[in-house]
Amino acid sequence: MKPRLAVLLVAFAFASAAHGGARNVTDPQAPRALPESDSVNVRWEDPSRFSELRYSGNRWEASRGNWVQELATYLRDRAQQRLPDGQRLDVDIVDIRRAGSFEPWHGPNLQYTRIIRDVYPPRMTLDVRLTDADGTVIAEGERKLSDPGFLMSDSATLNSDPLRFEKRLIDRWLAQELRTAERGVKNEE
Template identity: 40%
Template sequence: MCTRMLLLGGALALLSGVGSAVGEDGRVEVEFLSPEKYTDARLDDGFRKGASKGVTEGLEKYLRKRAPDHLQAGQRLHVEFVDIDLAGDYEPTTQIALHDVRIVKRIYPPRLVFRWELKDSQGGTLRAGEEDLRDLGFQDRGGGYDRDPLRYETHMLRRWLQDTFPRGS
């Protein structure tokens, strides 16, 4: 019965254009509102609008893993992504081999637009906000060769978590 309800809820979320995932411990909930309209959130077929599953799953997994370290006992975090524009872009080319190659240049900085709400153990709102994160210096950070396709976006989320929810506050 629970499995059917879970599957039904997931199917309804997909049909409504809203993706949602809750962390295993229930402390972090991530939603993607109308992901088919996102500016540039694809790791494949770059000339189409919308979000690819790899992007939404990657950002959701990152927040579920990292955000609890910044929350106090009993607190829960709800994040609703409104738009995503990944670092880089797909440039028009006449070469078939480069059709699906993301070109990363300073003129294509990453951008994450989302709303968030920090809740207490009873579900009351402690704090809330809206973010429009951009990292114009995304290529200036060291770190060498990194194969994570979402490294620039997760770096922005890491900084946001550190600034918004300093550990021990």
């Protein structure tokens, strides 16, 4: 490699890091919660303890990016759209296992490729607390989400979002959770 090219590559790498290049979800400086909101608050544990990283075939590649915050933001935004006025939802993300997995035994050409198979469904564990305008608890507890049929959806092949399976898991859970909570409030009236 030519010395000038090497110097440029090193300078580019430092510039990318200085300007917030690719982030790592286990970065100690990364946030562990979204900014507080009146209706929906989302926090998460240290991602290095998530199943996604602990059981990954390529821990380095699995930790790349900002996918925890992206999923938390998606959860908050979708919940805010569905949540009735006056209700509040607090969610702690306890664990995430993304759809697919790294299979390093396929060799160096595929060690950075997430292999999507039905044996690697998306999973999430959440601690949830849903309250009404008076602060009365409507629903709370641990929720274990999983979608073993995640590859059966028509939209799965048409969408290029790398978090599409996890987002669909969140959408299904919110539809069920808020529908159940709404029925519980109506039954009390």
